[in-house]
Amino acid sequence: MSLIEVRAPGLLTTVQDLGREGFGPMGVSPSGAADPLALRIGNRLVGNAERTAALEMTLLGGTFAFPERAEIALTGADFSATLDDHSVEMWNSVEVRPGQTLRMGPTRAGARCYLCVRGGIDVKLFLGSASTHLLSGLGGFEGRALRKGDVLRIGTAAGSFRTFRKRKLAAKVVGQLQPRKVLRVTAGPQSEWFSEEARKTFYIGTYRVAEESNRMGLRLEGAAITSAAGGEMLSEGVCLGAVQITASGLPIILFVEQQTTGGYPKIANVISADLSSLGQLRPRDEIRFELVEMETARALLAEQEKLLASKELILE
């Protein structure tokens, strides 16, 4: 069985797949990769199913030793990776020879880099998913971020690795998948609770991602929104990308480790096609919101899925 030895874990490295949907009635949030597009493409590059578990690194990557031969791909943000001192190209399948060490540095742009391995990271599934949920300490590798000295098992789901196949993401697609800083949103379920002026403030303003942002939520700094007419509301179900306005008037975007219910009014919701962009936002990044119609949101998602399904996506 092939292994990965964690020599240095990086700032926050967790095992993630596409998350666990369907357990809202138990209060269990889906979790999963913060940038699911990067994870899906990374898995395709190494011949895995799209939802296979990989390592998600945050802002500063780790150092990983491979005692055996392996096939890997790095996707998402560029963390200046080297393999035994040779730089590793992003969005490519790469052959790792026995005894080689992969070293990741700090991010150059974006927040998250994915290390996908042919066969995937083999951990015990929790509710059908390998994703780590940090707050509850469930899923992933012992329910926590990786530490120095951890040894991960590489799975065999994709079949045994015999001949290395060079695959790369089409150059034009890399451009099309550039994370956005202008996030497109649809109106939130309580958008009518906010005055026209408050909504204007929200859509004109530039917001800064606060330091205390994490996988649960992105806290924003900027112009405060006048609180909703009704003030506090009864808790209700909330969904990924919801922009809730807290008592202080500042927005929080609910992210992958979100609570399943919440009691703040929601002014807007980031569209599905832009959720991956959220995963690449770093503290101090400046963002804006752009209101779009439901039809536009759906069309953008359909376009994104069409791009991912296209034959020209990955070049062999």
Next chain:
Amino acid sequence: MRYTFAAMGASAIRAVRFQVASDQALIVYFDPPAKNTGAKTPHPQNQITIEGHERVRKLLRLLELEPITGVRNLHPAYCSLLIKFDPLQLLHSELEEILQGYIARMEKVALQEPRLVEIPVFYGGEYGPDLKDVAELHGITAAHAIELHSSTDYIVYFLGFAPGFAYLGELPKALVTPRLAAPRRSVPAGSVGIAGGQTGVYPIVTPGGWRLLGRTPLKMFQPDRAEMSLLTIGDRVRFLPISPEQFAKLELENA
């Protein structure tokens, strides 16, 4: 916002309201019948009713028995149900139409007789650091506060916030207390807290702003247990005051 009269009761017309939440989510609200007088109230979902809760459970049950293709997740709350779906498989309007059919026949759904779950709690001391303050705020003794908290059968309105966290109501009026002004950075697992008219047990260590009255040695959520979550929507809960010795014994048994 649209109002639909999906079911006609003998005494009241019960309103169902659908609200788009995101490009992949729709919320169904079961508004209290009293508010449904034709006048458009600004925030009708601001009221907890047993009837609304039971309708949430019925729709949830029906959706579990007969899943809708394309639906990915369900987030029940007091009087609402958020439905997350694949927007490339379903339009909001299509989902709403299917749900209308479900809601029209959900009154026939038989809900299971609620289970009564007893939760042993050691009140006060280091396990219930806010008990004294809560009692003082209401001008009662700590013993009376314990008696009030443990003499009510609570309804599990829904689970949310964190795995296994049950929103229980309603607290006796004499115990209704606002949240702490500044939430604690870390609340120990098993802590029993109150906030407004609600009470609940923290299943995991997390930041939290509820006032803590005590702690239970039971595990509220355990992934390797057949029933991962000790509580499920619709259960009835009664808190049982125990001694420190009983706490220690139960803690060992549940370890």
